[in-house]
Amino acid sequence: MCGVSNVEDLAWTRADGGDCEETPFWYVELPDERTARAIASRALLVKAILEAWGSAPDEGGLRDAVAAYDESRKTPYLAPGTTFKVEVEDFGVRRGSKDILKRVGDLGLPFLGKADLKNPEHLFWSVVSDTKETPSLPQTPRHCFFGRVVGQSDRSTLKRYDLKQRSYLGPTSMDAEMALLMANFAQARPGGVILDPFCGTGSMLVAAAHYGAMTMGIDIDIRVIKHGKSARKSGSKFGVKASDGSSVDVWTNFAQYGLQPPVALFVGDLHALPTRRFGLEGTLQGIVADPPYGVRAGGRKSGGRKPLPEDYAIPEEMRETHIPSTAPYPFAEMNDDLMELAARFLSIGGRLTFFLPGSTEDAEREIRDLPAHPALRLRWHSLETFNQIWGRRLVTYEKIHPYDVEVARKAREDAVAARAASDEPDLIERMRALVYDQVPAEAKRRKRYEKFHGVPPPDALTERASAET
């Protein structure tokens, strides 16, 4: 893992000289090849890391650039007795030449080794990036690159953890790529403990365990983590139950991949954490969460559906079998609890990574208002869009100060007071308004009415009349 812990401090520069944020080619200075390979082995969104031998806006320029590149860096990889392969990895190019022999010839490099297409010692990429003919792509200046591949990411991991093959799934199980990315943000690694306080079927913990971390999960829903459900007949498209009546649960998901099962899994509530009140500071290396804000249905915490009288008690004879009722878990309170959890349980340098709802239009305000805590520093945020209007924002915090009860208490009080003083709708209310935009709902209602009655609804007529006047 050498150097990888500081990967966020690296300076990335656009490799094509343009100013488009979405260019797929970036330069980055790395201390050595080992670091490059280590990064490539964990990265999911980076296809490969290359030692750039040269780049230029056109082929002639590329030839000169490669010729000018340090001879001692090139010779060992071109030497007699070695095997090599050159791959074409163009971007956006529709009609350009993919003739490798011509390209290699144009470079003017003395390849003295033997071409081996199956198992080459040295792999090179010849890249032309030209987006002019593909308007759907972000437009970047035409550029040619040549380089030696140092490390490539292993996208087969995504296939291995594809949810379609997962034994036990819930409606909100995190997809494999996102779960693995979150495990990367949380820097899951052997020797560390990763907690998911809303673990559900354990999809994010499976990803953390893939990277060798110990995992812990909490969920308030006893049905999800404990009971599991009936196993389905393997290969059945329609979810037919297995004939042996076997069942699957969270443990099954870890066993399926031969991963270490969670070191702790319990039914509990983030809002009333069933942990001892002292001495656990710094236990966790990372926290991953996909909190059940539910733009549709909010999360739950323990407590009565309605406020209970002070002296209310469940009758003694009922206690054994009583199923605790839950109360709505307000969005802001859930965030406060999550930040508090991280401030308290993470070790210094540990990461909290979780999703918030987010929109494209109001992004500036949403980023300004991201949750804050004196013990935590916001490291990254990025919006994944579901459509043109909204999506979810992945945020990552790093714990930078030791936990201080007084500081944390004051931070929470201040946050609560600030919200009480504000008459703006909170993020979740704004998201609800966005998602359940009144216009399409009204249009649907009219359509239904018209289909049933054969005429438009009376209020619709009135509205149209008033619009014409």
Place this chain on the structure above:
Amino acid sequence: MRLLAHNMLACNAKGVVNGFPLKIVPKETREVEVDFNAEFLTHMLPKMEWSAFVNAAKEIGLEGLPSEIPDDAASDEEFLRTFHHALLEVHVEEGTLVCPESGRKFPINKGIPNMLLNEDEV
């Protein structure tokens, strides 16, 4: 539930001042081998409530843990192995956790303690 989890869990029901450590009443236990990771063990060691851990180990039939953490714990491989086994390799599959103060019982089924409080306990 393994002893690592037990060492963190407590009863935080309304009115309970000291709900730690929970007494373990095991009905069924199981041993599963776990890869030894010294880095993880030395990281966890200072977080442990040691006497609660030693007692809990006894409750599930595990002996051989020293009553105090040895001074040179990090380099004492034999100690770390014993610690590793008690911390991670023994699972309480079925049983009960009992609050030392209120007597409130938390069931453990399929290795998962149900720590959820009733609405009159929060």
